[in-house]
Amino acid sequence: MSPRLTFPALLALLLSGTAAAxxxxxxxxxxPEYRARNDASSYLTDATAAEIATRSSRQDIELRLQQGGLNAQGTLRQQVANGSSPEYHGVANQFYYDGRIADGLGWTVGKKVLSWGVGFGFKPLDVVQREDRRSVxxxxxxxxxxxxxxxxxxSDAWTIAWTRPGQGDGDINNDGGERDSALxxxxxxxxxxxxxxxVLRVSPxxxxxxxxxxxxxxxxxxxxxGAALYQRRGWRRTNALLDDGGALAATDPMMYAAHGGGVKSVAGVQWTGESGISLLAEAWYDADAYRExxxxxxxxxxxxxxxxxxxxPAAAIDGNIAWSSQAFLASNLLRKNVLLRLAYDDRDGFKPYGELLVTPGDGGRVLTLGAVWEGDRQRYTLGARQVGGAADSAYAQAPIKRVIWAEWRLAVF
Amino acid sequence: MFERLLPLLLLVAPVHAAESVAALLKAADAFRLPAESVRVETHVELYKNDALDKERLYTVYVKPGRRSLVLMKSPSEAGQKVLMLADQFWLLMPQSQRPIRITASQKLLGEASTGDIATMTWSDDYNGVVKDEVDCPSPPADLADVPTPATTHRCLHLDLAQARNGVTYARVELYLDAASKAPIKADLYVGSGKRAKEAWYVARPVNGQPRIMTMVLLDDIRPNRRTVIHYRSIVAKVAPDEFFNPAALVRNPLTDW
Structure with missing residues (x-):
């Protein structure tokens, strides 16, 4: 029985079988989002620039439904960007059922966000969801x-999950490295x-x-x-030309490669005062990220x-550099990272914040300033992120040097 | 003889006073919570310069042992949860689906302090003294949510200090109707000693018993803010213990309860 057949059947069964509200x-x-290209970056070529939409906007209609243990969340999305036609997507964010067998014993089946562990800028124990905590x-x-x-x-809780059942080892170069089946x-x-x-995770x-x-x-x-994770085998996307010794590739040379065992760790301290001001200092190490x-x-x-x-040919050079620029898509550009965050909550819905991420190994830094204002049903978000630091640092070389974004959200009902 | 008894009297007197305050607080709590385990449907109105600014809906499950679970139901907060186990707190945001341990200070953040919504008793959290007996304070004339009593009642004026860590307010000056022990007013002080809020309690009969069904909070730190908490229903309900485990916040079966 395929999952596509299972979910509608499950929905019909559950909606008919319970009187819960x-x-x-x-x-x-x-x-909307604006991205400024980094003209000083060696990685910014005509081919790279063509991949970067300087102006884009995401329009979502989000629906959530809950009845008893049944939960569904879906998004209808329009994505527009300069230089390309509007795209329309339907996203099934979550569709799951939380069932109860007996006191203290439950089960879950479906598609569910399952975030584990501790940390703010980086969560090494997040071995199932693996969300990028630093995306804007x-x-x-x-x-x-x-x-x-x-x-x-x-005082205890145990969860054992078979994640992505039936997907086996997946295709690491097509799925971003995380769509493998695991226990x-x-x-x-x-x-x-x-x-x-x-946490313990076993996967091929x-x-x-x-x-x-x-x-x-x-x-x-x-x-x-604080948290630490040992992984028997890590993966990172590297340029195969660095191993082959060639100068130009005819096809995308950026491939995921295993790099043996490694550790991911995070440690941080947080203070929140009576005034609504809060401070966070956090440092982390990511063995899947690049070294200097x-x-x-x-x-x-x-x-x-x-x-x-x-x-x-110029096209071959530009194309190869554009392929290499995929290294900047990693959630952590370097292994060692330090994050400082200052935030304020005025207890009336206004929450400004500032963040500074530093990569001590190469002197790179990312400054983020933002604010959220929440009204009765509307929420406004405004933010700006600027990368920089030492001229030869990874962040200073990123093809995008600045991102400015905003969001208007209306909770309809 | 008297000199011999004096040390004994000094020992006994504070104990007697403390017992009296504990009994008074128990009696006052009964006006807010009719049972030890309840489900409370709460409608919160946040006023700014006397104009309604925001509305929020919460379902609160309370169990003995100072356990409270707050489910946020209004459209802009749907899916958020706050769990309070004595002086320990967790927050679940629907975007991340990860229970986050928060400090007592973080619990105070937000428009309507979670502590004001989830904490409905004094007897487990405070001890103190009966300071004096006074005429009951009158609500401000422009406070339409709190009716002014036709006749002046006498009130017991209690000075309460936190008995445990993690309570929302470090000190409370509480006024109880001297005859019924119904709460009338409270001055709520934060750890720095500053008065943060002034609370007024409005009782009305429910099933023949007077119950506090409205609480009005006047904000001292932001004087143009007023929070009116309406308890739409308070029913005896025993939610399973497992829902008060922080790791269970990511599960959603409570609409059945």
Whole structure:
């Protein structure tokens, strides 16, 4: 029985079999975005520039339905960008059922957002959802197909989930590296002022991933958190020319490659005052990200390709550099990252914030300033992000140097 | 003889006073919560310069052991949840579906403090003294939500201090009707000693019993703000313990309860 047949049948069965009240919510949003190209970047060629829409906008109609344990969330999306025709998509963000077998024992089937662990800028224990925590103006998350069993006691919770059943090892170069089938386990314990998490994930692609994390509350205003994950096999997208020794490729040379075992970790401290001001300092290490040396090698390859102007066809050079620029799509450009965040909540719906992300290894930095204002049913978001730092840092070399975004959201009912 | 008894009297007197305050707070709590485990449907109106600015709907499940679960139901907040287990707090935002442990200070953030909505008793959280007996305070003349009583009642004036960490307000000056022990007014102070809010309680009969069905909060920090909390229904309901496990916030079966 395929999942496409299962879900409508499940919906009909559940809607007919329960008298629970139906909750339906709808929202519309308009999210324009402006991107400024980085003319100083070696990675900005005509081919790269053609891939960057400087002006775009996402229009969503979002629907949520809940009846008893049944939950559905879908989005109808129009995406417009300068230089291309409008695109229309239907997104099934979530469609799942939370069932109950007995006291403290439940099950879940369907497509569900399942976020685990601790951290703000980076969450190493998020082995199922793997959301990019640093993207701007992000659309609603899309869940993961899963079958899960959950056990709750007074202070503990266990979840065992078979995620993306039937998808096997997937195609890593087509799915961004995360669409493989896996068996995942999450353990949670409330131990006084501590929230303790443990995760275990077994999959053909990454083999074993195991990690622990905790959040500790210190008084009324302070909290600290930390987590570490060991993965038996990590993956990152690298340019095959760096191994082959060639200068130009005829097809996309950016391929995911396994790089052996590694650790991902995060540690942070947060303070929130009575005034509504809050501070966050967080540092993390991502073994799947590039080292400084990886960027130097890719920079050298790009320089070598640029030096071929007049010798090789311009289209081949520009195309190869555009392929290499996919390295900037990684959620962490470098392994070591430090994030500082200052935010304010005026308790009346206005929440401005500022963030500074630094990559100490190469002197790169990302400054983000934004504000959210929430009214009765409307929410306005405005933000700007600027990359920079040392001229040869990864962030300073990014083909996009500035993003300005806004969002207007209306909760209709 | 008296000199011998004096130390004993000094020991006994505060204990007696403390018992009295505990009994008074229990009696006052009964006007807000008719049972230990309840489901409360709450409608919150946020006024700015006397004009209705925002409305919010909450369903609150309360269980013994200072456990409260707040489900946010209004369109702009749908899916958000706050869990309070004694002095420990968690927040679930529907966008991330990840329960986040928050501090007591973070609980105070937001337009309508979660603590004002989820905490409906004093007896578990505060102890203190009966300061004096006074004429009951009258609500401000322009406060239409709180009717002014036709006759002056006498009130017990209690000075309460937090008995546990993590309570929303460090100190409360509470006025109880001397005869019925119904709460009339409270001055709510935050940890710095500053008065943050002034609360007025409005009772009306429910099933023949007087119940607090409206609470009006006047904001001292933002004087042009007024929050009116209407308790649309308060029914005895025992939600399963598992829903008060922080990890269970990502599950959504509570519409059946």
């Amino acid at each position: 139906v909750e339906i919510h709808a929202a519309i949003s308009v999210a 103006n992000a659309p609603p998350l899309v869940g993961v197909p899963l079958l899960a069993l959950e056990r709750f006691t007074g 995942a386990l999450h353990w949670y314990r409330l131990a006084g002022d501590n929230d303790v998490h443990g 692609r990454r083999r074993l991933e195991a990690g622990f994390g905790a959040t500790r509350i210190l008084g009324d205003e302070w909290a600290i958190h 040396g990886d960027w130097r090698a890719l920079d050298a390859l790009t320089a070598q390709q640029l030096a071929l102007r007049g010798v090789a």
